[in-house]
Amino acid sequence: MTKDQKTLTDESKRKFVKGLALLVGSTAATAFLTTKSMSVALAHTIESEKTIAVEPLTDGKVFSLNQLKQLKSICAIVIPKTDTLGAAEVNTHGFIDNQLFHCYDKSAQEKAKQLLSLINVVAEKVFSQSFIALKQTQQFELLTELDLGIKNFSSTERQDFKLLKQLICFGYYTSEVGASQELRYLAVPGGYKGSIAYEKTDASWGSQGLYY
Amino acid sequence: MSENLYINKSNEVYDAIVIGSGISGGWAAKEFCERGLKTLMIERGRVVEHQKDYIGENKAPWQQPLRTKVDNLLVKEQHQIQQQCYAFTDATKHFFGNDKDLPYTTAKNTNFTWIRANQLGGKSLLWHRQSYRLGDYDFAANKSDGFGNDWPIRHKDIDKWYSHVEKHAGISGSKDNLENLPDGEFLPPFEMNSPEKVLQAKFAELYPDRPLIMGRTAHLTKPTKLHLSQGRVQCQARDECQAGCSFGSYFSTQSSTLPAAAATNNLHIAPNSVVHSLIYDEKTNRVKGVRIIDNDDLSEREYFAKVVFVCASTIGSTQILMNSISKKFPNGIANSSGVLGHYLMDHNYNAGASGDIEGFEDEIDKGRRPTGLIMPNFYYKPDAKRNFLRGYALAGRAYREGWQSIQHQDGLGVEYKNKLKQAGKWRFGLYAQGEMLPRFENKMSLHPTLKDKWGMPQIEFDCHFSDNETNMMIDAAEQAEKMLKAVGLNNVQSRVMHGPPGLAIHELGTARMGRDAKTSILNAYNQSHDIPNLFVTDGASFCSSAVQNPSLTFMALTVRAVDYCVKEMNAKRI
Numbered sequence: 063m064t065k066d067q068k069t070l071t072d073e074s075k076r077k078f079v080k081g082l083a084l085l086v087g088s089t090a091a092t093a094f095l096t097t098k099s100m101s102v103a104l105a106h107t108i109e110s111e112k113t114i115a116v117e118p119l120t121d122g123k124v125f126s127l128n129q130l131k132q133l134k135s136i137c138a139i140v141i142p143k144t145d146t147l148g149a150a151e152v153n154t155h156g157f158i159d160n161q162l163f164h165c166y167d168k169s170a171q172e173k174a175k176q177l178l179s180l181i182n183v184v185a186e187k188v189f190s191q192s193f194i195a196l197k198q199t200q201q202f203e204l205l206t207e208l209d210l211g212i213k214n215f216s217s218t219e220r221q222d223f224k225l226l227k228q229l230i231c232f233g234y235y236t237s238e239v240g241a242s243q244e245l246r247y248l249a250v251p252g253g254y255k256g257s258i259a260y261e262k263t264d265a266s267w268g269s270q271g272l273y274y
Numbered sequence: 275m276s277e278n279l280y281i282n283k284s285n286e287v288y289d290a291i292v293i294g295s296g297i298s299g300g301w302a303a304k305e306f307c308e309r310g311l312k313t314l315m316i317e318r319g320r321v322v323e324h325q326k327d328y329i330g331e332n333k334a335p336w337q338q339p340l341r342t343k344v345d346n347l348l349v350k351e352q353h354q355i356q357q358q359c360y361a362f363t364d365a366t367k368h369f370f371g372n373d374k375d376l377p378y379t380t381a382k383n384t385n386f387t388w389i390r391a392n393q394l395g396g397k398s399l400l401w402h403r404q405s406y407r408l409g410d411y412d413f414a415a416n417k418s419d420g421f422g423n424d425w426p427i428r429h430k431d432i433d434k435w436y437s438h439v440e441k442h443a444g445i446s447g448s449k450d451n452l453e454n455l456p457d458g459e460f461l462p463p464f465e466m467n468s469p470e471k472v473l474q475a476k477f478a479e480l481y482p483d484r485p486l487i488m489g490r491t492a493h494l495t496k497p498t499k500l501h502l503s504q505g506r507v508q509c510q511a512r513d514e515c516q517a518g519c520s521f522g523s524y525f526s527t528q529s530s531t532l533p534a535a536a537a538t539n540n541l542h543i544a545p546n547s548v549v550h551s552l553i554y555d556e557k558t559n560r561v562k563g564v565r566i567i568d569n570d571d572l573s574e575r576e577y578f579a580k581v582v583f584v585c586a587s588t589i590g591s592t593q594i595l596m597n598s599i600s601k602k603f604p605n606g607i608a609n610s611s612g613v614l615g616h617y618l619m620d621h622n623y624n625a626g627a628s629g630d631i632e633g634f635e636d637e638i639d640k641g642r643r644p645t646g647l648i649m650p651n652f653y654y655k656p657d658a659k660r661n662f663l664r665g666y667a668l669a670g671r672a673y674r675e676g677w678q679s680i681q682h683q684d685g686l687g688v689e690y691k692n693k694l695k696q697a698g699k700w701r702f703g704l705y706a707q708g709e710m711l712p713r714f715e716n717k718m719s720l721h722p723t724l725k726d727k728w729g730m731p732q733i734e735f736d737c738h739f740s741d742n743e744t745n746m747m748i749d750a751a752e753q754a755e756k757m758l759k760a761v762g763l764n765n766v767q768s769r770v771m772h773g774p775p776g777l778a779i780h781e782l783g784t785a786r787m788g789r790d791a792k793t794s795i796l797n798a799y800n801q802s803h804d805i806p807n808l809f810v811t812d813g814a815s816f817c818s819s820a821v822q823n824p825s826l827t828f829m830a831l832t833v834r835a836v837d838y839c840v841k842e843m844n845a846k847r848i
Contacts, residue, residue, distance in 0.1 A: 271513030
């Protein structure tokens with residue numbers, strides 16, 4: 063987390079505590095602060111940047127080791143590292159393996175594996191190398207063709223890739239980095255405001271209540 | 275709360291037994307206790323303590339093993355039905371029933387989604403909190419077109435009881451002075467965002483008889499001294515309500531009625547007590563108590579009281595009545611009319627339209643408002659020119675798209691990531707909430723052979739939407755599309771769906787009120803026509819569904835019934 067983001071979090075927390083006293087009066091606030099509500103309100107101390115193990119070392123629950131490595135490269139192309147970490151750095155490939163296993167059916171798992179095979183087949187055909195051995199520009203070029211369903215890819219394969227992109231996005235924007243550093247996360251907004259200023263460079267909200 | 279709040283065995287004859295601890299049961303218990311009556315609240319499920327047992331609360335998605343989703347295996351084994359509810363997530367799943375233990379059947383070619391919340395607090399923990407009064411056109415609807423029986427009450431009969439519950443529960447909303455949606459005792463409404471304000475003004479100009487108002491909702495936008503004294507504080511706009519709210523900012527049994535009831539020291543609660551049937555004494559024509567099957571070990575016990583309030587949910591209450599068989603009532607207690615189980619209703623959410631709003635790019639809203647806007651039913655006056663009876667409300671809100679919408683676009687890499695980071699275009703939609711006609715043929719009954727693990731006969735539903743509801747949804751989609759185009763939205767798309775009843779989770783009817791004991795179960799005070807010390811005050815008592823979310827009316831009917839019951843007890847008529 064950057065210094066600015068940490069300051070923002072601390073500030074919003076201070077404001078919340080102060081606001082609570084104003085809301086309920088100091089006596090009630092004292093009583094209230096000792097309840098679970100307060101620990102709930104403060105639960106979102108964003109942990110200092112921790113090292114996430116992102117390098118696949120063994121087979122996953124759905125994917126083989128090689129497939130996981132390939133998926134990691136795809137994550138890095140779809141949502142790369144910028145000012146903030148990208149999808150590969152927060153182990154979105156590991157997330158997808160786990161999520162496909164627990165929350166999707168066999169046919170979705172098979173489809174994902176077939177898509178990875180297809181990407182390798184086309185990589186071999188066009189560049190005579192497997193996908194992970196390609197330069198990043200070549201990977202980008204190949205996945206762009208898949209994303210548009212052109213050249214070596216059909217419209218069905220394009221749709222399958224959209225589903226994989228959705229899993230990558232879901233994994234990234236529900237990760238701590240994606241939701242609270244790339245986007246803005248408000249655990250306890252303190253109330254609803256219909257309108258605040260927004261500039262095009264501002265991040266959107268990463269906090270969505272129950273509904274992700 | 276006293277230490278012995280929870281009981282298991284008891285020979286005491288209570289003044290009142292309240293079956294159920296949800297919205298209706300919580301109110302019944304509070305009102306009895308505050309009038310000095312020793313009250314036993316019976317709950318079939320486990321205890322859920324305020325704050326302590328909200329185990330899914332305030333967890334960020336990355337703190338949840340499947341990032342808010344629920345494991346397939348668990349869904350398949352326990353929640354095939356429940357998972358259809360929009361609020362079923364990892365943070366809330368423990369407040370939904372286990373479908374494996376709660377089987378039911380549906381008649382051939384019909385379907386019914388039955389959402390269950392069998393724990394202390396019931397569905398008051400899971401509800402959507404929209405709170406509206408019924409208007410006089412709603413109470414008169416059955417009489418006017420002949421479907422169903424006439425409600426034995428009008429708004430004036432229940433007005434002060436609505437006020438009573440609104441003040442305690444805390445209902446936010448604007449005073450809109452509408453002919454068929456009476457104003458209440460409101461806390462300030464939630465704010466509208468800018469596009470909503472502009473759309474509201476445009477609607478007012480183009481459709482003066484179709485106002486767009488802020489949703490009225492049971493959230494503390496500005497808590498009163500009473501609310502603060504109960505340990506409830508202002509809504510923090512997390513919109514994670516169904517996980518439980520330690521701030522007590524929305525109305526639930528746990529946040530509002532239960533602490534008030536417990537504070538009197540007149541309350542006891544028997545948790546894990548599945549009511550099998552009511553104990554009826556033919557000689558005195560009174561209900562004496564209830565037979566219980568223990569939720570955990572299936573042992574049997576009984577509880578006794580002078581009066582019994584059945585507040586076990588629409589289906590749950592009627593199931594208990596149907597399973598209470600005696601020589602005098604071979605088809606279910608209090609069922610001399612034969613209408614028990616009939617006139618089952620839900621609301622119909624099968625249409626809507628949405629589109630893009632141009633502009634407003636330099637602003638966004640902040641916080642997650644736990645309500646949207648509503649365009650109340652504008653068809654409340656009967657009109658033979660329409661090809662359906664009754665009407666619908668339209669609900670909606672304006673919001674800026676986020677990554678969940680933008681992710682479907684083409685693109686990869688830095689450009690794609692930056693696009694996903696930014697707020698997208700503003701969207702607005704209107705979604706129908708339609709009235710369902712009361713029809714004799716839409717019914718629930720006890721299955722002749724199948725039983726659940728407690729030995730209760732399973733419910734069989736035979737309920738479907740008719741052409742009237744379908745025609746209404748076609749009209750709703752057309753009207754919503756037309757209006758959204760007229761107020762300037764782009765890319766407007768409408769749709770009509772064909773989902774079965776149940777999923778609005780507004781089950782109503784099956785033990786209806788009425789003036790005539792030959793055609794109804796309950797009188798104007800939710801008292802059984804047949805048995806004076808038996809009351810049913812939840813959704814089962816409804817004569818028509820109206821369009822409004824019904825929970826506020828459950829509350830008002832319940833407190834009114836308790837007031838009446840205690841007066842009758844004091845007058846020795848009960």
